[in-house]
Amino acid sequence: MERAELLEQATVAKQAQKRIRLHCCTSTGCQASQSLDVKKQLDAAIKTHNLGDTVEAVGVGCMGFCGQGPMVEIEDADSPAEKKHYQKVTPEQAESIIGSLNGSGEAEAIQGDPNHPFFSRQLLIVREHSGRIDPERIDEYLAVGGYQALHHAIYEMTPAEVVQEITQSGLRGRGGAGYPTGLKWATVAKMPPGQKYIICNADEGDPGAFMDRSVLESDPHRILEGMAIAGYAVGATQGYIYVRAEYPLAITRLQKAIQQAKRKHCLGAQIFDSPVDFTIEIRVGAGAFVCGEETALISSVEGGRGNPRPRPPYPAVSGLHGCPTLINNVETLGNISPIIRNGAEWFAGIGTERSKGTKIFSLTGKIRNNGLIEVPMGITLRQIVEEMGGGVPGGNSVKAIQTGGPSGGCIPDRELDTPVDYDSLRELGSMMGSGGMVVMDDDTSMVQVAQFYMEFCRGETCGKCIPCRAGTVQMYQLLTKLLDEKATKRDLDKLKELCGMVQATSLCGLGQTAPNPVLSTLHYFEQEYLELLQPDPITLAANSRG
């Protein structure tokens, strides 16, 4: 297929769109607040007002402001700069919203402020089309330039050039550890030709994190395109998306997207009539946190028990079925097509010295505006929490921010001016993680927080290696003992000792990072631990004796 033909398709798709589009969120979160009904009522109202020629209601993905959903955004092609949106829309309000379009009345819905820092501070790369296009129709993706990057890569670039482009962009893995993506690609690309695999890790399991789900539900084609480019770059013809069963909507949309992309020759055999093949299949995980670990994930894709195995050998050398395998996180793959489209230099110009581009966070906890945000690396935690998030509701102040989920740590309020990037978060004893960001206020007990995450790890460890299997249980017991106000200094010392041991000796990342929430709360909030300590019964008895 010629490039012109693809551009033609995009133009046709663009022209098929109506002048006024009402974007109505149909992601999991908003669906729970009746957004499907809202959409239905909007459609009905368009019909009754006879506006079908100029107005359409489009079921789109997540717009980010989840705490205020369902959201309806109005986009007028004649005045694209004037954005308008309504929050917490109910099906009953749909009629009045449509009515307001032709001046037959006022909209009876809460109008939001599109210039609120929550939106204005964001920089959308991965989520650029989220909430703007219908994720279930490939035409909508084509209309915004979809699959052009893939076409460009296949016809204008050699695989080595693609790898080079990704390397130069400075993109790092968004799954948490921040491994340079280009280096990973280069390793797989350098392995001798033969069967290779691409795996998209969509096993998002951190408590409080929902970035990947949103991306998959809102713009699935972007991930498929990213994977296909990766496949071309490293010489793989088969890709798998490992997505957890708890994300049924994402799975459905991915399935639809794969079918549509195949029909348009954007995937499958001889993509765009080139000699390049790339097929994508979905593998549904049964909801085990440990399967986010790449070797466990591979074992699960192979149909085995989701147990990690020692690395090396790394999956890039010996992964799925013993073949070189490239595993990238959803968000990482979401960055690929923009990088190919706009160039490595453009991407490298965003962010900080060592962390390039943007990062999506799910902002939750004790915060006024919760939802998904995509921000440039280097933004400070204070800007996120206070400006975008609007601070803590109810007059309390921020005590700490938890990032990185069960593998991360708690950052105290005095470090709020830290810029968000891989290295500075790690220096603070936390980590970027996949992007969970939980805000805690003064009322939060940090020991309880540590206990919560330890309970999570205790339940999610696969049980293969002893430090993780038994160590998390022991640490949880000690934390519980502390909270029950039964622990002594000896117990606290033992807890510290255990943290070090589990960190150093566990087989995979789950165990190696499980003590982090304890260590970071101990580091910044040791007083809270000390306050819970009880005197040793013997010392107590000895004192009373004499």
Added chain:
Amino acid sequence: MSFLDLDEWLFEVAKFADIVYSPVASDIKDYPEDVDVCLVEGAVANEENLELLYKVRQRTKFVISFGDCAVTANVPAMRNMLGSSEPVLKRCYLELGDKTAQLPHEPGIVPELLDRVRPIHELVEIDLFIPGCPPSAPRIQAAIEPLLKGEQPVMEGRSMIKFG
């Protein structure tokens, strides 16, 4: 009993140490003050055990956890798998009881069973562990002999620390 297997070496010990308290080798009922060394055997299963253990720790310079029951809680602790003391008491006094089946309850006279049987080091600080079920006489001798000279024994190897 294993201690008594030390046979004539006991006379050697007697040259250096007085036995000031023992359930079998002494008549004294209350644990005395200022004890130098105490070999504590058995797991902590009831309130009386616990009370005595605390007293021993307070009044003793060097406490030895002696034998697997003290070190690991061993066989007495197998009731812990049942959850609490209740199933044991029920089985023993009600199901297997004869004409007057009843649970023993006489506070202050009959010590109450603790919910869990525990090794002693979970409750007090221990200075030396001599595992074994029972620790053999040579092991006991090898552990105590250095103590008499004021030295810390080396607890290493099969002969000294094998459980069971």
Added chain:
Amino acid sequence: MSVVTLKINDIDVAAEAGKTVLDAAREAGIRIPTLCHLDGVSDVGACRLCLIEIKGIPKLLPACVTEVAEGMDVTTHTPQLDEYRRMTVEMLFSEGNHVCAVCVANENCELQDVAIEVGMDHSRFTYRFPERGVDISHPQFGIDHNRCILCTRCVRVCDEIEGAHVWDVAGRGAAAKVITGLNQPWGDVDACTACGKCVDACPTGSIFRKGSTASELDRDRGKLEFLVKAREENQWTR
């Protein structure tokens, strides 16, 4: 065959390329404690006892799956490593129900041996006393989950040597356990060939041969009676 040279505890060692550090250490007469390793089956690196330090690598690596490399500088014993090993064994003792005094494997148990090797005279971790089952549905063998340390040797011998794959692991974390068939009673699993390899592989008293304890002694007194009756009263039925 190509050979690499490396240093283990400052001793120069020559080893066949592709061998593991554990093999090389053994050949050099250096002992590294192991529990999940079993000669003849694949390694899983689960017990973490054979963790070693390699100069230039920030992480500890399991000797059983780490291949030797030219110029590698390995340390198998440091106070820190010894301490970790001891903690690991203490965790094993505290997470199951290991009562050596009444165990069929007492004196013949690798867990017990390793405890001695790492110098464990007590466990500083709270004993958990989990409720775990015993399955004696198999006519010849039994498994006592109380004594299982989840080394998965049984799983691997059954799969890799016998080819029956009767054993596997189910559950997560503290609830993980080895299972037979699809978590059926062992006696109901048709795939079991009763070869007994799992018994031979088990490092503890968890998987055992039945009939070896006093309480299992089965005396057929009726047979004597039958013989006497047959001889004296010519009654041949039993």
